[in-house]
Amino acid sequence: MRKAFLKKANATLAGMKDQLMVEIRQDLKQGREGSKDDGMDTYDLASEERDREISFILTDRDRGKLQAIEDAIERIGDGSYGECESCESEIAEGRLEAMPFTRLCVQCQGDRETEARQNRRVEDDRAYRRLPSADLDEDSQ
Secondary structure, eight states: OHHHHHHHHHHHHHHHHHHHHHHHHHHHHHHOOOOOOOOOHHHHHHHHHHOOOHHHHHHHHHHHHHHHHHHHHHHHHHTTTTTTTTTTTTTTHHHHSTTOOOSSSSSHHHHHHHHHHHHHHHHHHHHTTSSSSHHHHHHHO
C-alpha cells in the first residue's frame, strides 16, 4: 500500500480516536453531574436510570470502536493494514477511506452479514416453535 495513503489513514484514525475520547469524557462527565436525585419522584428516577443505562450501552459501543481504531493504527505499524483478515486479499482504498478501521473486504463483510441474517432467522424459527400451545388452549376456555 502506498506510503502517502498509510500516512493519511494514520492521521484520520488518530483524529477519530481523539474525537471519540472527547465524546466519552463528555458522556462520563454528564453521567456524574446527572446523578443528583434531589426532589425526583419514582418516575423521574426510573427515567434517569434508563437514560444512564443507555449511556453505558453507548459507552460500551464507543469502547469497541476505540479498540478497533487502536487495532487499525497498530496494523499500520506492523504492515498488515489494508489486508482482509478473512481472505487475506487487499481491501480497496475506497472502503478504507469510508471505514478506516475495517478488518474485512466488502465481499467477506457481505458474507458475514448474510450468514448472521441466516443464523438469526434460524434462531427466530426455533424460538417460534418453542411457544407452548397449552397457553392457547387455556385462553379459549
